[in-house]
Each structure stands twice: as structure tokens, then as C-alpha cells.
Amino acid sequence: MKKLIVSILAFMLFSIGAYSQCFTPVWSEPSQDSMLIYVSMASLNGTNLQVGDEIGVFDREECVGVGVLTQELTGAPIYLVIEVSRQRPGSPGFSPGNTILYRFCSGGEVANPAVIPTYISNGPNFSANDSCVVELRAIN
DSSP: OHHHHHHHHHHHHHHHHTTOSSOOOSOSSOOTTOEEEEEEEEEETTEEOOTTOEEEEEETTEEEEEEEOSSOOBSTTOOEEEEEOBOBTTBOOBOTTSBOEEEEEETTEEOOSOEEEEEEESOSBOOTTEEEEEEEEEOO
């Protein structure tokens, strides 16, 4: 049952990700060694990100996942689930052990301040077949 729920969430993520305007992942299909990032809260300058805003997940300069908010994130049990795909021969993606980086796109514009993650579980590095729960804050 858990795998079914994760599969449904992943499908919803890809449907939502198709509407991303700011960030485009380097992969077209996830690998079997993907990682799920559960974002429970995201704010920019003290204001929660809004519906339509995006969170890009990066391994160095490569976008390895993106999520588009369909509702305001105010903490658990509401999450934005972002699937990121692992690099494998002939296919781009994240490298296990590298630091997970985040960027915000709010109002159709990429926000420049550094996004500071607070990990509730796991993190701060990419790990295949794993997940993490994180709160994200950015301040100019």
C-alpha cells in the first residue's frame, strides 16, 4: 500500500512538474534510485511561498527535481513531494553524497537569496532510494 501511495504522489508530482516555468530537471524520467524530498514549509522573506511558486532542487548547478506548489505549505501534515533522480551511466541526475541545494521561483521570477534548509529527518546530502523532510527559508 505504501508503494502505491508513493507511486500516486510521484505521478502527481510529474503532472505538476510539467507546469514548471522557472526550473527544468536535467532528466526526463526518474531512475529507480530516486530520492523523495518532502517539503513541509517554505518561506521567502518571512512570507510563505504561494500557489504556483516553485522549488528547484539542485546538485551543484544541475536541476535534478522541481515542485510547484498547489497549496500554501504551513507545516506537517501538508507536504510538497519532490522526486529527484540519481545520476546513472548515460543519464544526468544527482550524485549520492553531494549536498542538496534549493532555489525558489516566486511570482514567475527566480529568487536570488540563499535558501536555508532545516532538516527534520535525513539530509543534507543526496542518497539513492531514500527520503528526507525539510523546511526551507530564504531571506534577502
